[in-house]
Amino acid sequence: MPIRLRVDGLAASRGEDPIFREVCLVLDAGGALLVTGRNGTGKSTFLRTLAGLHPADSGTILLEGVTDPTAPVRESLQYLGHRNAMKRDLTVAENLVFWARFSGQAGDPAKDGDAALEAVGLGGLGHLPFGYLSAGQQRRAALARLLVAHRPVWLMDEPTAALDTASERMVEALIARHRATGGIVIAATHQALDVPGAQTLTMSGFAVPT
Amino acid sequence: MMALYLRDLKLATRAGGGALTGILFFMAVVAVVPFGLGPDLKLLAQVGPAMLWIGALLASLLGLDRLFQAEREDGALDVMLMQETPLVLTVFVKCLAHWTASGLPLVLVSPLLGLFLNMEPTAIFATMLTLLAGTPAITLIGAMGAAVAVALPRGGLLVSILVLPLVIPVLIFGVSAAYAAVEDPAPFLPPFMILTAITLFFAVIGPAAAAVALRASSE
């Protein structure tokens, strides 16, 4: 059964300031949503609210078509935040194997990790400590985490930060591949990402100081 | 879960890890005591168990503030909060790894320091046993403090201040059990059982409270 993400009347605020109100959207399997808007309009907060990391004032987030409908939605999401969630002192491969195991991924995490690194253009660098990589390489290694710990919905906060043009194409290819296998991608970005057939949500930013 | 335990152990023992620092701090604190008290061996033997306990207490508080802060800084905490593994279990395993890397070594070097303080073999053994039973409680209580202070920019010192009053019972029963083993009239078992009970109690309460605090502090 294909999945469907349904967000109804979602609202959240930071402190007293409302960030967004009454966000409604439906994303079918293979769908994508680009969240755009200027800095400080609440793109990250929107993603964090979806991920259950920021409390919603009101509204519902539902994921239909998963095996266990009672489980919190956040467990079906894979969140790539501003920060890469990797340890500098561990090697890239160790980091990936850890996340694969920790996320309860079946299969051989070491092999999956190698394949994922190949996919993000870091093949053969698995033995390097994560701290040795450049900023762009670190970002790509963090993207590899989405591949080793499979979740149907990807939440990506500025996935192309610190990446060069070639790597942006690579991210687009990753997104396309994930959608082709019935996944959903929600990406917040202020860069032009070529995601065909994506819905767009432009954050205007409520919190206008008086 | 084994993956998390092994990763935390690896991080603690690899370059930059805090495992060695805790032991060193423990040794330094205990070594400073004779300079304050004077090299009177009888007096040192008398205060020995208490000094070992206070040293171990301070040393195990040392690295606690980084328990969740390091995870938060690189964003790993966000991912951990979203897993289907209960957060309580994640916290508990992290505590366990932290104790294995920094609490257990303290227990293991305590007999050596006991010799320096001219303690008798029974006193040394009793202190080691009470430390073994009591230091996990310090880590578990400290995890609550670390979780509460996780979002603060300079939470390090605050964690110690928050946690110290809470670990006083552990100190009281640990030290009294250690003394009871040496001084005849007082029985060893009752305070030791209470100490173990405290540890078990906080093995349940600590991770649960820390999990609540972590969820709350993720904004």
Next chain:
Amino acid sequence: MRERSLAIRSFTDLANPTRFVALAGRLLPWLASLTALLFAVGLTLCFTTAADYQQGETVRIMYIHVPAAWLSMMGYTVMAASALGTLVWRHPLADVAAKCAAPIGAGFTALALVTGSLWGKPMWGTWWVWDARLTSVFILFLMYLGLIALNRAMDDAGRAAKVSAVLILVGFVNIPIIKFSVDWWNTLHQPASVLRLGGSAIDPEFLRPLLVMALAFTCLFFTLHLAAMRTEIWRRRIAAMRRQAARGAASA
């Protein structure tokens, strides 16, 4: 060691890590065999000499304890000389020398403490007294461990070298002060009643094995130190190559 580091400084050739590795590779087998030979002779002497009429068999502990104690101090001197080399002459191998001397020095200090304890128990009836000399050796041990922890805590070798060099030198200046203050602190409470080996009072019968053992331990120190330095150079080379690999992949 001081002689060797002087030699290295004067021959700029040896400042090149690659040449140093090659030289160490040639030198190590000889040094190791010399150490083994000295230990064989020393240990034979240790067990064939007569027991002391006063101390009995325990005098044999001295043959280990005294060399270990000497080396614990020499190890720190090596580190201090290397620290000077890092800070003043910026010699590329000095920080390698300082970093590698720390664990070896700590090992010998631990050995001195343990054998001292084992000697003290039958002689004085206690494992440990807060006697001035014992206390300062213990402080030396803590300083070694602190330096090791500092080296481990920093991943940038160059920065770690400068910072620990400063600490080593401050420690070196501080050691006499610590020694002096501990002496003073101790005599306030308890007059020194500890038996000491006066250098002159020692019988040549005991002196011979002691000197051979001291020489053997010194050789062991240098062998280990040289080998550890070579490993450390390799370690840095590996780190450089890994960074380069990361860069290479970026440009590819």
Next chain:
Amino acid sequence: MSAHLAYVAASYGAALVVVASLICWVVLDARARRRELQALEEAGIRRRSAGGGAQ
């Protein structure tokens, strides 16, 4: 005297342990690093400093 002999034996034992662990550390560390170097060189990574490339 036999009790004293035990102390002597313990001392020599401690010396053996300390020296053996130091030697083990040095040898094992050297071996591990050498293996890593070889692995890196086989992976085709050359040191940048020219001249030293031939080792």
